[in-house]
Each structure stands twice: as structure tokens, then as C-alpha cells.
Amino acid sequence: MSEKKPRTIFEKIWDSHVVKRAEGYPDALFIDRHFIHEVTSPQAFDGLKKRGIKVFNTLRTTATADHNVPTKDQHLPIKEALSRHQVETLRTNCKEFGVELYDLGHLYQGIVHIIGPELGLTLPGMTIVCGDSHTSTHGAFGNIAFGIGTSEVEQVLATQCILQYRPKTMKIEINGQIGKGVVSKDIILYIISKISASGATGFFVEYAGDTIRNLSMEARMTICNMSIEMGARGGLIAPDETTFNYIKGRKFAPQEVEFEKKVAEWRKLVTDDDAVYDVELKYDAADIAPMITYGTNPGMGMKVTDYIPTVEELKEISEQGSFKKSLEYMGLEPGSQLLGKSIDYVFIGSCTNARIEDLRLVAKMVKGKKKANNVEVWVVPGSKQVEAQAIQEGLDKVFEAAGFELRSPGCSACLGMNEDKVPAGKYCISTSNRNFEGRQGPKSRTFLASPLSAAAAAITGKVTDVREFK
């Protein structure tokens, strides 16, 4: 490859992390930062023990407990034996291998993709992995971040490298002013509804355009978070002043002179003018409205005022069987509208939308109002720091007055691994990222939406168009 060939940011970061490129092998890619959690790491540590090897570089590894943890009474031992055992196993492993753990009760504990950025561990230009598909979140800072399986977690723990073929590149550009009631969650739900749950499989996405540029870091993280929901390996956004301002002064970020030096480097992380992407897509922000999903994969989304498609309207006949099954599961009729449909639960949380900005949005919307009687509302902050900030700003009081329950940080009802499960057959408007069958509890039914839409629904008790909400 000639040095002069124009490259995308993705290619630049990738190339600069290849330790070895050998004929007949995938690239050995160096990993700058490795996040681990209790669910996908125990078998990896076991592998190290069997081989009698240490963690390659503990300074590049950070652990937290998030998937399994209760969101009530977190100071007490975990009641459920298997969950407790898994968290304890993480504790023992981190101790034995010398890995920093932000355990339950620690000031820095939280959902792994929330704490990385807020602690300044996630930086531009890096390669970042975690045994979790939403590692794509970190890409908002202009880095290569992707989810891996447990065998790969073991590889990274053992060698700080991963064997990977370079994915293809896709550019998704969005320009223009977003409309009233539209937030970044709607942008990404819109994109996924356009390109489907598998439309970006095999690709690494770069989000660009002035709509993206004008978003805050938190909003950008929401977008990158859901890259995996269209099958993409990851998604990134070029770093800019917004990025640098967010990072500045964070706990583990480079400080002062070192920071300035880094910023100078990070400014070079741009896609060259003539660089070629394998695929380029363009959208107009004006076409995006508040979104909601109606089916059982995140590609099955529509504008909140739209009607669910009919079987005949589907582009591909092969999809009909799965489509019918999906709507049956959801208890919905093809061709019907969701607007006004009564719901049972509202979940505001997850690595998609449980940062302080999300909680502020919700609080602003519901201040002085009360939740509808037919709904139960859970607000689960993404981290201890988010929780503390929310309390400091008095958001907890607003939630309490509205009848919302502010819980302790964790993944919670995003995947229902702890007690926070939506009961069978019940409808939940959720700010999380997956509406798969049973994701929030066996036979639960999920509508994915933005924090704004979720907040409005909590007050009205039904699927609501935020633009009409007073």
C-alpha cells in the first residue's frame, strides 16, 4: 500500500495499530483499552489460568460490574445466588490478575460504556474492545471500538491484541436541522429503519454531516451505541472541539500540557478528502421525526405517527413469515397505528440513554407533572457519577414528585438479567437499544424510543407524539 493513498479516519487508526500483518493471517491489531464486565469475562480468565499466563497489561484493562447487579439496595449482598457468584468471580479474578475493578458501591461503577467516556478512559484515535456489542458507543470520540466474544476477551487479556480482518467502510452523512421533538435516538432509529437490522453487517460506519457535528458528545454516543443494531462492527465520529471539551479535565484523560499535545494529534484524525468508502449513504435531517419501534428487531421502526406496515407492503417476500411472527409476539395488527396505545412500563436507562443529559431531558419534560396511573416508571442512571450528578441537580426530587422511581446504576431492564423484568405480555417504552423477544423479561414487549418520547408516555400512559405533548 502506498503512503499517499487517501485514507478514512478508520483506516488511519486501524493501520497505526497493526502489530503484524502476515500473509494468510488476519491483522494482529493492538488494543489500547480493554473494558471487561462480569458476564463475558469469567471463562476468559479461566483460559488464562489454564495456560498459566498473566494479563498482558493491566493498565490497559478496566473492569466494572453492571449487567447482573440489582438496582435497589446495592449495598447489600446480591440476593440471587448465580448473579452474586458471577460478580464475586469478577472480584476474585480482578484481584488475582491485578485488574482495576469499579465494583458495586464504588464511585466510578456503572454501565461499562458509560463509565469509559465519563472517566476519560475513552479517547480519540484509540482501539477499544469489550466483550459486549455496544462497545460501539465509544466510537463517538473518534476511535475504533467494537464488541467481541469471550474467546477474544481471552486473547486481549493474554496478548493485548486481537486477530481481525479489517471490515469494509461505510459513511452515513446526515445534514440539516432536526425538527421539534427529535433527538439523537430518533436519528439512529430512523437510520436503522431505513437500512435494516443487517444493513451494515461487515462494515465499520463513520457518521458525518452537519447534523452530527451539531450534536453533543452524549447525543453522539447514543448514535454510535446503536451501530451494532444495523449489524455494523462499530461506528465512529471524527473528533472535534466538542470532543476535546468533553474530555478535558476528566479523571484519567491526559492533563494540561499532555492534553494539549494530544489534542494536536487528535486534530489530525480526519478523513482525507479523496478517501473512498465502500458505501456512502446520505439522509436529510428534516425527514426525521420522533421514532418508535413496533417489532422485535430495531430495524422495525417508524415515525410515531405512522402505521405499521402490512404484510403486502414488505419489500422482500421472504420476510413475511418472520414479520407475522414478530407482530403476533407484540400483540399488534399490521396496518395499525401505535399512537395512543396504552402502555404498562417505562424504562429510562441503558448505555444508549442513561447519561446525565438524558436524565435532564426527562426531568425537564416531567417537572410538575405526574405519571399516569397505569404505568410503572423506572429511571436507572448509567453510572454512580450520573446518579450523584442527578441528585446534586435535584432531578431525583423531580422524578419522585412525578412518581418515577430513581434506582441505582446498572444495565437493569435493558436485558433483564437482574430482577428488573417487564412481566409477560406487558408493553414497555424503553430508551434502551433492543426490542428482541424477551429482551426485557420472558414474553415482554418493547417499544424503543427516545428519552423524550418515553417521558411523555410516562405522563400520558400511552404512546405519545412528543410534538403534541404539553
Add this chain to the structure above:
Amino acid sequence: MKDKFITLRSTAVPLPNENIDTDQIIPARFLKATTREGFGDNLFRDWRYDTENNPVTDFVLNDPTYSGRILVAGKNFGCGSSREHAAWAIYDFGFRVVVSSFFADIFKNNALNNGLLPIVVSDNFLKQMIQAIKENPSTEIMVDLENQILQVGSVRETFEINAYKKTCLMNGYDDIDYLLSLNKEIREFDAVHS
């Protein structure tokens, strides 16, 4: 060292649903084990059993008509969560091959890292294959990894597989063996790359 994969002759189980995500393959509440074994019991748990834990009789894994070590599934198989437990569960249940017209990336890697062979075929071939199995559940399917051939009854199709991954599967190698051999280069890289 993993089990080696060379050839396989078996009947197959058809599961034509599209977009089967790893939450269906193994629901989150069964991810609490700290070992790799035993996940097969909960493979497709919520499709196999109802809320009272009774087997759902019309689900294909509960249907004695179909059996075998090959799972034939609809497109975009294994999307969603990165949980390797999905590959472990499929393997633990007894499958050695999954055929689909499209796999999600992370699942494909996880499968390959666990001696489970994901075979990509065209939409059309997949349709024919499912039809053939449904018409005659005892249809024998032959997978020849070395020559990259999938034979369904008398119909043959070649499939693509990355040469490196193929060598790993055929010899039971792990990526980690190769990476460990690069230790010195990686140390040097780590030292200059802050």
C-alpha cells in the same frame, strides 16, 4: 486446542426464521454461569419451553421428525448481543454446523472460535435446502470443509471460508496460539504506543 473439523455427514434441523438474535439463542438470564459447559439445555429456551416450562410441541427442536448436527437457519443469524454463550449453547446442544444465507459478524467469529462451522449459502440455495429437509427429514447433508463443499441429497454447492479460519478449524488451532507467538513484537509496540 479445539475439536478438529474435517467432514460431517448428518441430517439437519430447519429453523427458517430471519434475524434470529443471540437473545433468542440463549436468553440473558441463562448467562450467569462462569464455565463454558451446559448452555445447550437452555438453547432457544423461550421458543422451546412456555412460561410454565412445558415443551412447546411445534417448535422444531421439540419435534422428533428433525434431528442432526446441522442447523439450517434464516438470514441474519446471530445478530444482537456479542455473547459467545450463543455459540457455546449451539455447540453444546450437539450442532457442529450452522447454515444460513447471512450471519452477523460477531456471531460468526464466536462460532469459528469454538469449532462451530458457519456456512453461508445463497438465499436461493437456503430456500431449496429448507424445502428438501422439510419434504424429507432424513435427507443426508454432507459437509466437506477441506474442499468447501456442502452437499444436500444430490445437489452440491461450494462455500467460501477464510483460508486462515479454515486451517484453524481443521487443525483445532486457536487464534491465541498465533498471538502468543508475537509476544516480543507486541511488547515493543506497547512500549512506544502510549
